[in-house]
Amino acid sequence: MERKNSNFAVWSDNLSVEIDLIDDQHKVLIQLINDSSHMIIEQDFDKVRNILRELRIYTDTHFSEEELLFSRSSYPHVDKHLKEHSYFVGKLDEFENNVSDNDIAVSLNILEFLKNWLFYHIEIVDKGYSLYVKKVLQE
Template sequence: MQVYKWTDSLKTNIDKIDNDHKLIISKAQELADAMSQGKGKGQIVETLGFLQKYVKTHFAEEEIMQQKAKFSDIEMHKKNHTYFINELDKLSAKIAQDPTSTVNVIELNRLISGWFMNHIQKMDVEVAKHINGNNKN
């Protein structure tokens, strides 16, 4: 069973981003816990609804920070954010058609454990280095 845990490898040293990531990881862990108790199908609608609302705001805030810091690869970062939002929307449509599908629960877990965690560790940490470097000037 996937365990979502905050580690130093996810740290950006930007409080707002780190706190948002911690909350998202906490919600992902709630889904993983529900899955291990056989209650994932009941939890998926709540988790997905939270993610669809929360990440849009979170991503917009990240992109504003990137613009202010004149981050050179902002367009690639935006494309990655759009991809994740689109994947959540596709999954939401699947869940609306079949809310009891175990496959959908597994798919959301895969999206969080794969894309989101990788995005934080690779892209967000690199962006944060740029933003933090600009804030020192």
């Protein structure tokens, strides 16, 4: 089946934080956002909700992994980063409640917000820790 809107959220090299494990996890998050955009367009809102639940669980896994790297490397800017993480988790929970069965545009708008947040977070905030963490943990 050909998928419409297959490029809603796509990982690209400029998102790399140069830690393979973290890049792989970011790819999964982006794929899940992309998958849910397909399901919104196909108006399969049960599947949208399933994917969002998966995204919520995987986000926890991913954030825990990053937070483990912070504590192992004594990363100094943890508080600010943790605040960003809990903001995103809050937005995911909000989205799960607001996904609209009869308004594709509303759901896609919220999903667009999540995507933009995630891309910004990876490119600016996560890249902020990755060089530091890499350097400290390799020494």
